[in-house]
Amino acid sequence: GNSVTQMEGPVTLSEEAFLTINCTYTATGYPSLFWYVQYPGEGLQLLLKATKADDKGSNKGFEATYRKETTSFHLEKGSVQVSDSAVYFCALSVAGTGRRALTFGSGTRLQVQP
Amino acid sequence: GAVVSQHPSWVICKSGTSVKIECRSLDFQATTMFWYRQFPKQSLMLMATSNEGSKATYEQGVEKDKFLINHASLTLSTLTVTSAHPEDSSFYICSTPGQGGSYTFGSGTRLTVV
Numbered sequence: 001g002n003s004v005t006q007m008e009g010p011v012t013l014s015e016e017a018f019l020t021i022n023c024t025y026t027a028t029g030y031p032s033l034f035w036y037v038q039y040p041g042e043g044l045q046l047l048l049k050a051t052k053a054d055d056k057g058s059n060k061g062f063e064a065t066y067r068k069e070t071t072s073f074h075l076e077k078g079s080v081q082v083s084d085s086a087v088y089f090c091a092l093s094v095a096g097t098g099r100r101a102l103t104f105g106s107g108t109r110l111q112v113q114p
Numbered sequence: 115g116a117v118v119s120q121h122p123s124w125v126i127c128k129s130g131t132s133v134k135i136e137c138r139s140l141d142f143q144a145t146t147m148f149w150y151r152q153f154p155k156q157s158l159m160l161m162a163t164s165n166e167g168s169k170a171t172y173e174q175g176v177e178k179d180k181f182l183i184n185h186a187s188l189t190l191s192t193l194t195v196t197s198a199h200p201e202d203s204s205f206y207i208c209s210t211p212g213q214g215g216s217y218t219f220g221s222g223t224r225l226t227v228v
Contacts, residue, residue, distance in 0.1 A: 032215050043120075043207055043221040044158075051215060089157065093215070101148040102209070102217060106157045 002027045006090050006105035013080055013112050021075040021108045023064075023090035031092040033057075033066055033073040034102065038087045047075075047088070080112045116142050116212045120220025127198055127227055135193045135223045137208035143188035144210040149181075152205040152222075164191050198227040 007022040025031060035047040035057070048057030053068035062077045073090060090105040117140040127133050137147060145166045150158040162178075164170040164185035172178045180202075182194040195202055207222040 034217075044209075044219045046216065049215070093217075095215070101150075101160045101163060102158075103160075104157045107155075109155075 002031070002092060002094060002103040004090050004092055004103055004105035006088075006108050008106070009087075009109040011108060011110050013110070015082055015112055015114050016079045017112075019075070019077040019080045019084075019110065021088055021090075021110070023073045023075065023105060025071050025073065025090070025092050027071075027092055027094050029094040031094045033064070034091040034093070035062070035064055035073070035075050036089045036091060036104075038089065038107075040086070044089065080110070082112045082114050085110055085112045116140075116210075116216075116218040118144070118208060118210055118218050118220040120208055120223060122223055123221060124224040125226070127225070129199055129227055130197055132194055132196045133198055133225060135195075135206055135208075135225075137191050137193075137210075137220045139189045139210060139218075142212075144191065145188060146211055147185060147191035148209045148217075149183060149191075149193050150207045150209065152207065158207065161193075195225065198225070200227045203227045 004025045032051045034049045036044040037047045048059040050057040050066035056065045064073050064075045087107045087109045089107045091102040093102050119138045121136050147164045149161045152158045161176045162170045162172045164183045166185045170183035185191040203226050208220040209217050212218050
């Protein structure tokens with residue numbers, strides 16, 4: 001089956017620190033990979049995605065590279081801000097005979113301190 | 115872009131009563147709707163998949179008689195939690211596949227059963 005494993009949080013960083021949130025996956029088929037962000041009290045928002053090996057998704061200073069050889073999609077940001085405090089979810093979907101639901105990791109809470 | 119309007123955003127109900135959650139696709143047709151549940155500090159777990167005009171497909175362990183899903187039109191899918199109990203308190207969120215492998219999420223409904 002499909003599964004996503006994320007590093008456990010919370011991750012606490014000071015403003016302007018470098019961020020890495022690890023994500024690895026297993027999938028039956030060729031998955032598309034996503035990072036979603038959930039701010040306090042809100043629903044999920046797509047942060048970035050990649051649909052094939054070696055693709056790099058990027059948005060708002062965040063980036064992640066689809067690594068097929070290591071089945072990973074680690075999220076990185078060079079300099080975090082307090083406003084980046086949220087829960088980050090790695091997810092995948094595998095297209096088949098129909099549109100498939102996303103499989104989510106457990107989420108990683110990021111807390112950025114001023 | 116595509117928008118899914120989910121209502122209510124929060125609801126408090128008494129144990130034993132039923133609650134209906136609506137997800138409407140605005141300006142586009144949603145033939146498929148995924149329903150997820152998120153317990154505090156946990157990831158989103160797929161509950162069921164609804165397709166317009168047909169019966170919903172439920173994930174293992176989800177009681178179809180308790181979580182009634184209706185997808186009678188291309189713009190509206192509903193989830194009714196019947197005879198709600200405190201253990202049903204959770205964050206419920208809908209999602210529909212969009213163009214280019216994307217997914218659009220509703221803003222979520224926080225259900226508290228007292």
